[in-house]
Amino acid sequence: MNLRILTYFIFHWLLISTVFGQSGYLDPSFADEGIMTWNVSGKQDNGHGIGVQSDGKIVVASSGEFFDIFGFNIGVVRLTEDGNIDSTFADNGRFLFGDEFSSGFIYHLEVLADDKILVAGGYSVDGSLNQELIIIKLLADGTPDTSFGDDGVVLQQIDDGEDYIHSFVIDYKDRIVAGGTCNIAGSVYSKNFVARFEPNGIVDTSFADNGVFIWNDNDNYNDVWDVAVSEDRAIFASGRGKPFGTNRLSVYKILEDGSSLDSTFADNGELFAPFQGTAYGMVIHSNGNILITGPNYNVNGADLVVLAYHQDGTANTDFGQDGVFMIDVNANDIGLNLIEQPDGKIIAFGESGGQLFSPPPRAFFSVRMDEDGIIDETWGDQGYVVTETGWMAWASDATIQDDGKILLAGLSAEDNNDLQVVRYGNFIDTDMDGYGMEEDCNDLVFEINPGAEEIANNGIDEDCDGMDLLVSNANVEKEIDVIIYPNPVEGELLIKLPEINQEVISIEIIDGSGKTALPASRPVFNQDPTIRINMADLPSGLYLISIHTSSGIINKRVVKS
Structure with a gap:
């Protein structure tokens, strides 16, 4: 190895070490040293999405006291990438819904x-406790999408009491699968529900009983806080049940049509974990695990737990310690949700602090583990991060930017409860090639990164310079005159050769990101020199048709409509 190459590898290793050290640390390029605080309403606010x-x-999403009443209403705000208020969104950066007579909350x-x-959340037109489900759809610029519901708004009553959507997910048909709680009128008890809406906001009456599946109507305390749809199209819901006199973290599996719980899951479709609390967050990991998080309350306070289950509801005892990851940093450590990174690592987040008003103050809390439930000490100093921003704060939701950085949203309290967004540096290297998402143009393929060697005429940008290296293949095209039609194509693509030609070795379809959409195959000619390729199931976009011959490669581009 010559000195120049050795110097390059040493420099790159030092760079990676530095970036790893930034994972979990506040990003000073965002807002005020990594923290954006906004008293959106001028009174009380709560970031929740x-x-x-x-x-x-x-x-x-920011619920707040936007009108001259004591009560919350609905807001959506937008920030620029560096954490400043984006005044081009809606009305000077804010979309507000409601008036001085109404009340609502977004979850x-x-x-x-x-x-x-x-x-989505709950809304009352007259400000009473008779909340209805509400779903609002906005265009990208923050104006209502009038093609959805009634001028962008759907209101749906489930029961005579308070109804709230706590979470929703978009299924494979772009339908909205929402889960939440409906309170029994005149009672402190509550029921679980999952409802399904068409993409235009209309209730999907083919689902369950006129679009709504309700269960655990048993004069008890039940809440659904998160929902997910699995690859087999079943619906999972997590939250709280109280079957044994104490709140238990719970998971339920519902059939795709909403007709009933899936009796093959856990105990007749219901799973009550042996931990006292609420499963506020849930994700179906890419490895198939069902992961839930919440607090496990005990005599000393609460510990954040992440529990892992197989798709049949049995505990995955290979995760953490016998299926359980638990962390105790302060008296109260509460998990409110969790996300999976592209590399499979898991970040659970919520709050950490003392009991009630005892120190330390309640603060943004996040902890990272690998997919086996082992704490990842490259996140912050020791695998977890506590960010104090007021005398009370918590993180309700999180997302991952394209560059891998982590955004947490919630509230922080000083004089009032303020909307707060915090950004942390992060290094994600999914394909383990030494380049993170921020600089790697395809972090799923080891051979593609800024240090890779470019291969000519394959339609792939191996070295991330924004283009493929093109070398003339005129001789090949002269020998094999290929015609591709129709273009754009919706279903079957025809590749026509002038005559039966055994020079064609294989044909591969490559998508716009450089990944193989249809693997290479050797064409069979018989007496017809036309090759037929079914592209009906491929997403819309630009594709490269790479025809490999004994003399070289011919690349043709086609648009899938």
Whole structure:
């Protein structure tokens, strides 16, 4: 190895070591040394949902006292990528819904693939405790999407008492699967529900009983706080049940059509973990594990727990210690949600602090572990981070930016409760090639990174310089005159050769990110020189048709509509 190459590797190793050291530390390039605090309403505010649009702008759901009444209403705000208020969004950076007579609260936000925004929670037109479900859809610029519901708003009553959506997910048909709680009128007890809505906001009456599945109507305390849809299209819900006199972290599995709980899961579709608390957050990990997080209350306070289960509801005892990850930093450590990084690592977050008003103050709390439930000490100093920003604070939601940095959203209290967003540096190297997401143009493929050797004419940008190296293949094209049609294509693509030609070795379809969409295959000609490729199931976009011959490679581009 010559001195220049050795120097390069030493420099790159030192750079990686430095970046690793920044994981979990406040990002000084964001807002005020990594922390954005905004008293949006001028009174009390609560951040409860965060997402990032394709241009890097940050959207946050913020319930607050926006009108001249004592009570919350609904807000959505947007920040620039560096954490400043984006005045181009809605009305000077804020979308507000409600008036001085109403009340409402938002619990969840999603930025959709087209940058439109969905938020959901509960809403009362007259400010009473008779809350209805509410879903609001905004265009990317913060104006209501009038094609959704009634001018962008859906109101749906479930029961005579208070109804709230705590979370929702978009399924494979772009339907909205929402979960939450409906309170029994005149009672302190509550019931679980999952409801499904069409993409335009109309209730999907083919699901359950006129669009709503309700269970545990048993004069008890039940809450659904998170929902997910598995690869087999079943619906999972997590939250709280009280079957044995104490609150238990719970998970439920519901059939896709909402007709009933799935009796093959756990105990007739219900799982009550042996921990006292509420499963506020849930994610189905890419390895198939069902992960939930919440507090485990005990005589000394609470510990944050993450529990792992197989898809049949049995504990995954290979995760953490016998299926349990638990951390005790302060008297009260509470998990409110969790996310999976592209490299499979898990970040659970919420709050950490003393009991009630005892020190230390309640603060933003995050802890990272690998997919086996082992704490990852590269996050912060020792695998967890406590960020104190007031006398009381907590993180309700989180998201990952395209560069791997982590955003937490919640509230912080000084004189009032303020919306707060915190950004942490992070290094994610999914393909383990030594380059993080921020500089690696494809962090899923080891052979693609800024230090890779470029391969000519394959339609792939191996060295991340923004283009593929093109070398003339005129001789090949002269020998094999290839015609590809139709272009754009919706279903079957035809590749026509002038005559039966055994020079063609294989044909590969590559998507715009450089990944193989359809693997290479050797064409069979018989008497027809036309090759047929079914592209109906591929997503819309630009594709490279790479035709490998004994003389070289011919690349043709086609648009899938």
